[in-house]
Amino acid sequence: MAMEGKPIESIVPQHGGSSTEAIESQSTGLPVLRSWSRVYLVVVVVFIIWVGLLIMLKNIFS
Amino acid sequence: MTLLDYVVLLGSLLGIALYGVWRTRGTRNLNTYLKGSGNTRWIIIGLSVMATQASATTFLSTPGQGFHDGMGFVQNYFGAPFALIIIAAVFLPIYRRLKVYTAYEFLGKRFDAKTRLLGAALFLLQRGLGAGITIYAPAIVLSTVFHWRLDFTIVCTGLLVIIYTVAGGTEAVNVTQKYQLGVIFLGMFVAFVVLVAKLPKELTFFDILTVAGRSNKLDSVDFTTDLHQRYTFWSGLIGGMFLALSYFGTDQSQVQRYLSGASLRESRMGLMFNAVCKIPMQVFILFLGVLLFVFYQFQASPVYFNQTAWLAQERWESSSGKAEEMRAIEAEFAQAQTIQQQQLNRWVHDQHTGTSAAKAEAWDAVSAAQKRSREIRETASKLMSAADKTKSNDNDYVFITFILDHLPHGLIGLLVAAFFAAAMSSKAAELNALGSTTTVDIYRHIIRTDSSDAHYVAATKCFTVMWGLVAIGFALFANLSENLIQAGNIVGSIFYGPVLGLFLVAFFLRWIGGTAVFWATLVAQGLVLEFYYKLTISYLWYNIIGCAACVLLSMLLQSILKSKGQPATVPVTRSNPDQESPTQ
Numbered sequence: 001m002a003m004e005g006k007p008i009e010s011i012v013p014q015h016g017g018s019s020t021e022a023i024e025s026q027s028t029g030l031p032v033l034r035s036w037s038r039v040y041l042v043v044v045v046v047f048i049i050w051v052g053l054l055i056m057l058k059n060i061f062s
Numbered sequence: 063m064t065l066l067d068y069v070v071l072l073g074s075l076l077g078i079a080l081y082g083v084w085r086t087r088g089t090r091n092l093n094t095y096l097k098g099s100g101n102t103r104w105i106i107i108g109l110s111v112m113a114t115q116a117s118a119t120t121f122l123s124t125p126g127q128g129f130h131d132g133m134g135f136v137q138n139y140f141g142a143p144f145a146l147i148i149i150a151a152v153f154l155p156i157y158r159r160l161k162v163y164t165a166y167e168f169l170g171k172r173f174d175a176k177t178r179l180l181g182a183a184l185f186l187l188q189r190g191l192g193a194g195i196t197i198y199a200p201a202i203v204l205s206t207v208f209h210w211r212l213d214f215t216i217v218c219t220g221l222l223v224i225i226y227t228v229a230g231g232t233e234a235v236n237v238t239q240k241y242q243l244g245v246i247f248l249g250m251f252v253a254f255v256v257l258v259a260k261l262p263k264e265l266t267f268f269d270i271l272t273v274a275g276r277s278n279k280l281d282s283v284d285f286t287t288d289l290h291q292r293y294t295f296w297s298g299l300i301g302g303m304f305l306a307l308s309y310f311g312t313d314q315s316q317v318q319r320y321l322s323g324a325s326l327r328e329s330r331m332g333l334m335f336n337a338v339c340k341i342p343m344q345v346f347i348l349f350l351g352v353l354l355f356v357f358y359q360f361q362a363s364p365v366y367f368n369q370t371a372w373l374a375q376e377r378w379e380s381s382s383g384k385a386e387e388m389r390a391i392e393a394e395f396a397q398a399q400t401i402q403q404q405q406l407n408r409w410v411h412d413q414h415t416g417t418s419a420a421k422a423e424a425w426d427a428v429s430a431a432q433k434r435s436r437e438i439r440e441t442a443s444k445l446m447s448a449a450d451k452t453k454s455n456d457n458d459y460v461f462i463t464f465i466l467d468h469l470p471h472g473l474i475g476l477l478v479a480a481f482f483a484a485a486m487s488s489k490a491a492e493l494n495a496l497g498s499t500t501t502v503d504i505y506r507h508i509i510r511t512d513s514s515d516a517h518y519v520a521a522t523k524c525f526t527v528m529w530g531l532v533a534i535g536f537a538l539f540a541n542l543s544e545n546l547i548q549a550g551n552i553v554g555s556i557f558y559g560p561v562l563g564l565f566l567v568a569f570f571l572r573w574i575g576g577t578a579v580f581w582a583t584l585v586a587q588g589l590v591l592e593f594y595y596k597l598t599i600s601y602l603w604y605n606i607i608g609c610a611a612c613v614l615l616s617m618l619l620q621s622i623l624k625s626k627g628q629p630a631t632v633p634v635t636r637s638n639p640d641q642e643s644p645t646q
Contacts, residue, residue, distance in 0.1 A: 029327060036330065040147045043337045047143045050341050051295075054136070054282040061275025 063208060067475030074245050074479040075486070079226045082238035086230025092515040095231035095522060096163045096498050098322035106236055107332025110319045110491070111310070112339065113239035113246075118200035118485035119458075121246060121347065126367075126457030128351020129358075132274075133282035134293045136344045138602070141303025142310075146337035149311040150330045152569055157317065158326050163502045164495075165317045165565070172568045173576030175507070180580055181564055182503035184587070185314055186496060188557035190529065193492045194536025195553065197223075200485045201537065203458050204478065206370045207466065216537045219485060224530035227490045227497075228523045232322050235490045242483035249480030250350070252473055253465065257353050260468055262360050264410055270356050272413070273406070276425060277359075277432060279352045282345075292600045301602030304609055308558035310336075312565045315488075315495035354464055359406055359432075365395040365442045367459035372442075375449050388445065395438045402431035489533070497526030555601045556594055559608015560586040566609065567616045574620045582615035 033039045063071075094100070127135050162168050166185065170178030201215040226234050261270065274280050284294045291297070310316045310333070323329030366372040372388070379385040409424035416424070443456055465477045501522040510517070564583045567574050590608040594601075 027327075028331075036151070039330075039334055040151070043143050043147060043334060046338050047140070047341065050345070051140070051283060054133070054280075054345070057271070058275065058280045058282060061271045061280055062278070 063474055063478070064471045066472045067478070070472055070475030071479045071482070074476070075222065075482055078238050078241045078245070078483070079222050079486075081241070082226040082234040083229040085237050086234040092518045092522075094233065095519045096318070096502070098232040098236055100322075101324045102236060102322045102328065103324065104328040104331030104335065106240060107320050107323050107329060108335030108339075109243050110236050110239045110322075111316060111332055111336050112343070113243045113484075113487040114315055114319055114491035115309070115336075115488070116243075116246070116343070116484055117196050117488040118481045119196075121250060121484050122200055122203055122461060122481050123455075123458045124344070124347045125351035125354055126455075126460035128279070128348035129355045129460045130351075130457050132279035133345070133348045133352060134284060136282050136341065136348055137284065137293045137295055137298030138302050139306075139340050139344050140295065140298035141300065142306040142340045143337040144299075145303045145306035145310060146333045148307060150333045150337075153311045153565075154320065154329055154333070155326060156569070157321060158329065162321075163318075164314050164499050165312050166314070166499060166503045169564065169568060170503075170507070173579060177564070177576045177580045177583075178503060178507070180583055181312075181561060182499050184557055184561050184583075185312075185499060188553065188561075189313065189315060189492055189496055190532055191536065191553050193489060193496065193529065193533035196485060196489045196492060197533055198537035200481050203462060204481065206368060207459070207462050209370070213538055216534055219482060220489070220530055220534040220537070223486045223489045223493065224527055227493045227530070228526050231519075231522070232318060232494055232498075235487075235494045236319070236322060238490065239487045242487040245476070245483045246480045246487075249473075249477045250347070253461075253469065253477060254346075254350055254353070256469055256473070257350065257357060257464070260361075261353075261357055262410070264414075265360075269410060269413060270353070273356050273359060274352045276429070277355065279355055282348075289599045289603060292602075294600075297600050297602045301600065301605050304562060304605035305555060305558055305602060308562035308565075308605060308609075309554060312558075312561050313495075314499050315491045318495050318498060319491065351460070354460060357464070360403060362396070362399055364463065365392055365439055366446055367456050367463045368446075369459075369463070371446065375446065378449075384445075388442075391438060391442050391445070395435065395442070398431065398435045398438055402428065402435055405431045493526050493530050493533070496529035497522045500525040500529070552601045555604045556590055556608075557587070559590055559605045559610075560612045561608075562605065563609040563612025563616070567613055571613070571616065574616050575623070578619035578623055579612070579616045582612050582619055585615055586611035 027034055028036055028039055030039070033042060124135065157165065157168060160168055160171060162171070164182070166178050166182040169181045197216055197220050201212060201219060204210065205212040205215045226238060230237070271280070284291065285296070286294055287296060288294065289297075320329040320332055323332060364372070376385050376388050379388065405424065405427040409421070409428050412420045412424045446456070465474055469477065501518055505521050505525070506513075506518055510521075560583045563586055564579055567579045567582075586608050589611050590604050593607060594604060
């Protein structure tokens with residue numbers, strides 16, 4: 001087996017590196033949620049709503 | 063099942079499989095065969111990721127879990143949205159930028175050949191076992207209920223999947239999964255509508271939820287910190303996140319799905335679709351189980367849902383006193399159910415017309431009757447688990463019993479088609495990934511490094527057939543002791559932790575090299591296996607233990623190696639085939 005491996009920086013971008021920023025800043029193409037961080041925030045909010053609904057369901061009917 | 067059911071069942075399954083073969087005929091290019099046509103939209107990726115994860119056991123077993131234990135199982139998926147965000151933000155851009163075919167190719171570029179091989183080998187081992195479970199799970203339940211031959215069911219399902227997966231590769235998997243998921247959701251929706259329609263007319267939706275809630279079936283969020291409790295908010299959020307991170311981020315059967323996206327945006331959107339839809343989907347399936355529970359509070363149900371096994375056991379014990387005992391249990395259960403139904407009808411009446419005191423008193427009587435029914439059912443389960451050779455879990459037979467007893471013909475065929483479609487969709491993705499990994503990470507990497515695309519496509523087809531036959535073989539000789547869906551998750555949790563640790567080191571700890579992480583992964587895997595046999599904690603925690611052990615040991619070993627003067631990485635060599643563009 002041949003040994004292999006690139007310098008790590010060329011494989012995994014540094015924190016805050018230009019490559020990561022470029023990817024993050026790509027438009028989502030959605031009308032309101034234009035940045036990916038907003039999409040991720042919506043996912044977290046939807047999760048919280050679901051947990052809240054499940055807790056409410058339990059409390060109301062138990 | 064009648065002729066109409068068989069027409070619906072075979073028509074939908076064969077139709078989808080043949081369409082997949084026809085749509086993807088003549089694929090010769092390795093990139094197209096492994097990554098699809100390259101123009102896959104986010105909705106197809108999203109559905110494909112969903113169909114890969116949701117196997118037949120998701121739809122066959124989960125309603126049974128809802129019936130017996132309520133909705134607590136949904137907590138298992140609480141970590142999934144967070145894991146999918148991390149994958150979309152960190153893992154996916156790097157996979158796409160490096161244009162890798164498999165996740166393990168990334169390990170080769172980041173570390174070295176032996177670490178890449180280790181990642182691929184752990185995947186092949188874990189997924190090879192999982193593929194057996196995927197095909198065995200629906201086959202054992204459906205063959206028992208319909209009196210089909212188990213080996214015939216396993217071989218037929220397995221061969222059908224092998225044919226279209228081999229014919230069209232990733233594109234065939236994506237194309238067929240879309241329609242298979244359509245059949246699944248149509249079937250589940252129809253079952254839901256029929257179930258609601260068959261509940262007593264005088265029962266309002268509020269009453270249904272009250273019966274479920276007071277019977278503890280709506281207890282879906284448990285904040286206790288007991289490590290031995292299988293499903294809690296914390297084990298689901300933390301352990302579940304590690305499990306999902308490992309499954310969606312490092313398991314090639316999933317990575318291959320989203321790598322087929324037309325762009326980074328399409329792949330990300332496909333993952334976010336799952337991050338939003340996963341929990342509601344599980345809530346819906348578990349709620350179906352809760353509705354089944356309410357339905358069987360008002361309707362007669364068997365004391366043991368796997369009636370084939372129960373009656374066979376009764377015949378087997380006909381010469382001994384145990385058969386008498388079994389018949390006595392049945393009679394006692396029927397009597398307890400009659401009392402329970404009478405008490406429930408009284409409660410429904412009081413609920414609409416009675417005073418608060420009358421309602422409370424009526425519910426106390428219902429509660430006592432339910433307790434008696436539950437005790438008898440537990441006695442029956444204990445008796446059967448001591449005798450049943452397959453050690454099947456009765457939860458797996460609840461939903462199929464309802465389908466057979468209460469759905470009209472034609473719809474029975476549709477629901478059975480839905481179970482098989484679910485099995486085939488996840489099995490196809492697994493075989494596709496197993497064949498791809500064997501070719502890209504082992505065959506092309508070590509054995510034949512400089513052949514044509516056509517040769518590698520042919521090799522991938524051969525390896526896909528090989529893994530399909532291995533899975534069929536494993537399924538034929540499998541003997542599962544857990545609820546089917548849990549068996550799959552437990553196998554996953556044993557292997558996923560160390561593999562996730564390996565990938566987290568690769569992504570986030572840049573100063574650690576291949577040798578340190580290689581040995582750390584092996585030791586962490588050994589530790590998890592040792593703990594699995596010695597501890598009784600929830601299996602979800604093994605994901606964290608394996609991952610933490612791998613990361614910490616990697617740091618320790620790298621520190622030791624550094625002090626001995628060994629570098630974290632080695633220089634790039636031009637002769638190394640892995641440095642060429644994988645798309646060529």
